[in-house]
Amino acid sequence: GESVGLHLPTLSVQEGDNSIINCAYSNSASDYFIWYKQESGKGPQFIIDIRSNMDKRQGQRVTVLLNKTVKHLSLQIAATQPGDSAVYFCAEKSTGGFKTIFGAGTRLFVKA
Amino acid sequence: NAGVTQTPKFRILKIGQSMTLQCAQDMNHNYMYWYRQDPGMGLKLIYYSVGAGITDKGEVPNGYNVSRSTTEDFPLRLELAAPSQTSVYFCASRPTAGAPWQETQYFGPGTRLLVL
Numbered sequence: 001g002e003s004v005g006l007h008l009p010t011l012s013v014q015e016g017d018n019s020i021i022n023c024a025y026s027n028s029a030s031d032y033f034i035w036y037k038q039e040s041g042k043g044p045q046f047i048i049d050i051r052s053n054m055d056k057r058q059g060q061r062v063t064v065l066l067n068k069t070v071k072h073l074s075l076q077i078a079a080t081q082p083g084d085s086a087v088y089f090c091a092e093k094s095t096g097g098f099k100t101i102f103g104a105g106t107r108l109f110v111k112a
Numbered sequence: 113n114a115g116v117t118q119t120p121k122f123r124i125l126k127i128g129q130s131m132t133l134q135c136a137q138d139m140n141h142n143y144m145y146w147y148r149q150d151p152g153m154g155l156k157l158i159y160y161s162v163g164a165g166i167t168d169k170g171e172v173p174n175g176y177n178v179s180r181s182t183t184e185d186f187p188l189r190l191e192l193a194a195p196s197q198t199s200v201y202f203c204a205s206r207p208t209a210g211a212p213w214q215e216t217q218y219f220g221p222g223t224r225l226l227v228l
Contacts, residue, residue, distance in 0.1 A: 009152075034216055043116075043202050043219030044155070089154060093215065098143065098162060099170065100217065102155040 012109040019077040021106045023090035026071060030092035034100070035064060035075045038087045047075070047088075077108075085110045113138050116220035118203050124226045125193040133188040133223050135203030142208040144186040145217065146170075146178065148199040155202065161186055162208075193227045200224050 013019045025033070031052035036044035050057045050064045050073075057064050063076040073090050087105040119134045137144065142163045147155040147170075157170030161180040175197060177189040186205075190197060201224075204217040 032215060041222075043204070043222050044217075045219065046216040049216060095215075098160055098168075099157060102147075104152075104154040 009104070010107045010109065012111060013080050014111050015080060015082060017080055019075075019080045019084070019108060021075040021077075021088050021090075021108065023073040023075075023103055024071060025073060025090070025092050025103075027092060027094075027101070028071070029094050030101075031095050032093050033064070033066060033073050034091045034093075035062075035073075036089045036091060036102075037084075038089065038105070040086075044089060080108075080110050082110050082112060084108060115139065116203055116205055116218050118201075118220035118223050120223060121221070122224045122226075124228060125190075126228060127193060127195065129193050130189070130191050131193070131225075133190070133201055133203075133225075135186045135188065135220060136184050137186075137203075137205040137218070137220075138184065139205065139207070139218065140183060141205035141218070142183065143206045143217075144180065145204045146176070146186070146188045147202045147204065148172065148197075149202060149222075150199050158188065158201075190225075195227050198225060198227045 034049040035047040037047050038044045048059045048062050048064050050066050061078045065074045087107045089105045090103045091100045093100045116137045145160045146158040149155050156172045159178040161167045167178050200222045202222045203220040206217045
């Protein structure tokens, strides 16, 4: 069936380094992708999103890249900080659809 | 705005007991969702609603029921609790139409449920 998954379940980076979290999706009909951050004991929180008519979108210290050819999505965090330690989920949906499909998540550890 | 609120924060149930997880939002969002998150896993959709009086099943609806009598509230009912329902439950909402291409969901803090 359709699924959104992540290549790496855990990622450990040094404070100040850049982080890259990857995600693969399989539903060709998906045209909207979202990254969420979930801190311990809290609900997921929106970070950044991208539509399928774009390849790249930048926010504050975060960049999302979309490669539709290989159905791959990535989240880049610049100058990773201890406060970035969390689980990151990619998610996909179709425009106008009611449901969002979430991946399993990647846990990011930031070492001081 | 308080956003999305959930009660209780934590609950222990015995097998066979029933309970209602409460969810409320004050953002006048039409769409509301219930997810469960098992340890180390992603979110699975239980039920969703596109407006008052309208609900539909998600991926894992068995053992749960919902109602949507108002725009603000979307309670989740567990009947005959089972150990397999031990999980963290998240409620979320989103507007019918936000920014032209922003359809993100706003999540509550979650309810941790333990069924013994």
